[in-house]
Amino acid sequence: MKIDAERARTIQEALIREHYLSGEATGTWNEASEDAMRRYQGDHGWQTKEVPDSRALITLGLGPSKDHLLNPESAMTTGPNAPRVASQAPPPATPRTPTTPPNPAQSDPSRPQ
Numbered sequence: 001m002k003i004d005a006e007r008a009r010t011i012q013e014a015l016i017r018e019h020y021l022s023g024e025a026t027g028t029w030n031e032a033s034e035d036a037m038r039r040y041q042g043d044h045g046w047q048t049k050e051v052p053d054s055r056a057l058i059t060l061g062l063g064p065s066k067d068h069l070l071n072p073e074s075a076m077t078t079g080p081n082a083p084r085v086a087s088q089a090p091p092p093a094t095p096r097t098p099t100t101p102p103n104p105a106q107s108d109p110s111r112p113q
Helices: 005-017 031-043 054-059
Strands: none
Touching: 005 031, 031 054
């Protein structure tokens, strides 16, 4: 997978800002960039591969743009564990199964049988 020059430069700048890469952002995804990305992902407990993983990009501040959203502050873009907002529907109710009340004669040890 080849990363285009502009995207590589942006990722490199973020890795430099986070002190995982040194020097200048060249826009060429090279061995130094791959090593920096592996270390960054490993330090966060993620799979260590040279190709940027989406969690790494989001954590580096390079996630998807929210410009197209009408309400970016309340849009659910972080996954199912995001805080609920008033506009979201509540979860469906769990059906309850009826229970039979206990027989008092069987459950009271002080009563003679």
